Amino acid sequence: MKKNSSLYVLFNGILRENPVLVLILGTCPTLATTTNVFGAFGMGVATLAVLICSNMIISLLRKIIPDSVRIPCYIVIIAGFVTVVQMLVHAFVPALYEMLGVYLALIVVNCIILGRAEMFASKNSVGKSALDGLGMGIGFTLALCAIATIREVVGAASFAGIAIPFLEPLKIEFFVKAPGGMVVYGLLIALVGRLTKGKSPKKKDFTCVGCPGMSFCTKSTCNVKKEV
Amino acid sequence: MENNMLHISASPHIHSGKSTASIMRDVIIALAPASIAGAVIFGLRALLIIAVCVATCVVCEYFYNVIVKRYQSAGDLSAAVTGLLIALNVPANIPIWQCIVGSAFAIILVKCVFGGIGCNLVNPAITARIFMLVSFGSMATQAMPKIVDVTAGATPLELIAGGETPAMKDLLLGTTGGALGETCAVALILGFIYLLARRIITWHIPVVFVASVFVLSYLSEGSLETALALVLSGGLLIGAIFMATDYVTSPPTAWGKVLFGFGAGLLTFLIRKYGVYPEGVSFAILFMNILTPYIERLTSHKIFGGVK
Numbered sequence: 358m359k360k361n362s363s364l365y366v367l368f369n370g371i372l373r374e375n376p377v378l379v380l381i382l383g384t385c386p387t388l389a390t391t392t393n394v395f396g397a398f399g400m401g402v403a404t405l406a407v408l409i410c411s412n413m414i415i416s417l418l419r420k421i422i423p424d425s426v427r428i429p430c431y432i433v434i435i436a437g438f439v440t441v442v443q444m445l446v447h448a449f450v451p452a453l454y455e456m457l458g459v460y461l462a463l464i465v466v467n468c469i470i471l472g473r474a475e476m477f478a479s480k481n482s483v484g485k486s487a488l489d490g491l492g493m494g495i496g497f498t499l500a501l502c503a504i505a506t507i508r509e510v511v512g513a514a515s516f517a518g519i520a521i522p523f524l525e526p527l528k529i530e531f532f533v534k535a536p537g538g539m540v541v542y543g544l545l546i547a548l549v550g551r552l553t554k555g556k557s558p559k560k561k562d563f564t565c566v567g568c569p570g571m572s573f574c575t576k577s578t579c580n581v582k583k584e585v
Numbered sequence: 586m587e588n589n590m591l592h593i594s595a596s597p598h599i600h601s602g603k604s605t606a607s608i609m610r611d612v613i614i615a616l617a618p619a620s621i622a623g624a625v626i627f628g629l630r631a632l633l634i635i636a637v638c639v640a641t642c643v644v645c646e647y648f649y650n651v652i653v654k655r656y657q658s659a660g661d662l663s664a665a666v667t668g669l670l671i672a673l674n675v676p677a678n679i680p681i682w683q684c685i686v687g688s689a690f691a692i693i694l695v696k697c698v699f700g701g702i703g704c705n706l707v708n709p710a711i712t713a714r715i716f717m718l719v720s721f722g723s724m725a726t727q728a729m730p731k732i733v734d735v736t737a738g739a740t741p742l743e744l745i746a747g748g749e750t751p752a753m754k755d756l757l758l759g760t761t762g763g764a765l766g767e768t769c770a771v772a773l774i775l776g777f778i779y780l781l782a783r784r785i786i787t788w789h790i791p792v793v794f795v796a797s798v799f800v801l802s803y804l805s806e807g808s809l810e811t812a813l814a815l816v817l818s819g820g821l822l823i824g825a826i827f828m829a830t831d832y833v834t835s836p837p838t839a840w841g842k843v844l845f846g847f848g849a850g851l852l853t854f855l856i857r858k859y860g861v862y863p864e865g866v867s868f869a870i871l872f873m874n875i876l877t878p879y880i881e882r883l884t885s886h887k888i889f890g891g892v893k
Contacts, residue, residue, distance in 0.1 A: 527682070529720045530720045530721070531716055531719050531720035536719075540694060
């Protein structure tokens with residue numbers, strides 16, 4: 358697949374650069390909302406919606422936003438969409454709203470959204486940014502659902518809130534608790550690392566150029582890049 | 586390069602004759618009295634639990650090493666010690682499948698994933714005990730001794746929390762509720778004396794650990810009898826003697842060990858007194874395991890003539 362084709366951009370986020378399992382972004386909502394498949398899917402879809410919209414708007418405005426104030430501008434745009442999504446969820450899926458609680462509002466500071474704005478949307482066209490948002494959002498949702506399925510089935514003997522009676526005496530509650538989330542998360546990262554062996558981006562690909570902290574970073578390597 | 590790190594003094598070196606397997610064999614011998622006491626007090630099911638835990642640990646270690654093509658360490662008895670310790674830390678009425686899950690967790694996720702023997706961050710047996718405690722309700726319902734007529738289901742720690750002091754004879758002989766190997770103080774102290782005599786462990790961690798729990802309990806309870814009962818009950822002795830002294834996860838220097846023992850004692854006391862769980866020994870040891878690298882750095886020997 359050609360590196361700049363639309364399909365490549367779309368599928369990039371699903372496995373090769375999966376935001377949760379390869380880029381290790383958005384760890385906080387991942388661990389917090391994966392005790393239940395329903396909550397995890399809701400979180401994924403809400404983030405997906407915000408990500409597509411914010412990526413498109415930021416890509417549209419990428420030539421207008423001055424470089425020195427870009428982060429506050431991104432935050433304002435993202436916060437606007439998060440508020441819309443929050444109100445919609447509150448109105449139409451109140452059960453999900455109750456379940457996600459503060460984590461719904463905290464999508465504003467989700468690293469994936471800011472990270473994609475900085476790394477992708479601020480440099481690419483509107484169409485590609487929308488596809489990137491879609492791919493990354495689906496990747497996020499799939500990763501969350503995978504973690505949540507393991508945690509809920511093994512730890513609570515239920516799936517999306519529906520009890521599985523024959524697993525009830527065999528449940529291992531450790532997995533719905535925070536340390537269990539860390540363990541499942543780590544195992545899935547290892548699994549994806551194995552599946553994408555040699556194909557996922559190496560650490561050196563993330564140089565200072567794409568780094569959101571470049572403008573205020575004090576590392577010597579960063580300064581060199583800025584001078585260039 | 587890495588080999589330089591292992592040389593702690595100039596050659597020639599004398600080999601002590603000890604090996605991992607010989608040390609682990611001594612630990613198993615030291616645990617034998619507690620295992621036998623567990624079988625006598627709680628019935629023959631104790632032996633089944635011990636067999637299942639040891640077998641699961643050794644089998645998991647063997648297959649993990651085969652799958653990841655690593656040096657085969659299943660035969661060095663370290664996995665067997667982990668399994669034995671897990672067995673001694675569970676109540677006699679625990680379902681067998683929970684023993685298997687806990688043992689597999691200890692060996693695969695706590696030990697092997699971090700690089701096998703010598704590379705684990707925390708003690709596998711202690712972590713498995715905590716894993717099982719937060720996972721299974723059966724860990725909280727303690728089995729009652731088979732050889733005496735006891736109907737009340739309270740462990741000594743629960744009795745003390747309720748204002749009673751359990752009889753000293755019961756605590757020493759282990760005829761109280763609790764995990765398989767933790768109740769019989771006499772058997773555990775026998776094991777401690779054996780380990781000291783064979784120079785497998787030094788006295789620092791167990792003595793400082795137990796003494797700090799004793800002193801803090803005395804200061805807070807104001808009664809020598811209650812303080813002594815608190816020291817003899819729960820998992821304190823087995824934890825202090827066999828699990829806090831794990832070479833890999835405790836500091837090597839004498840002062841480091843004293844600091845480790847005191848920290849674990851303080852945390853045990855605080856969790857017992859103010860925490861939601863009745864027993865804090867395992868959490869205290871786990872926490873000090875994590876602090877061990879920092880304690881080591883703090884107490885490392887200054888090399889004579891070395892540059893700072």
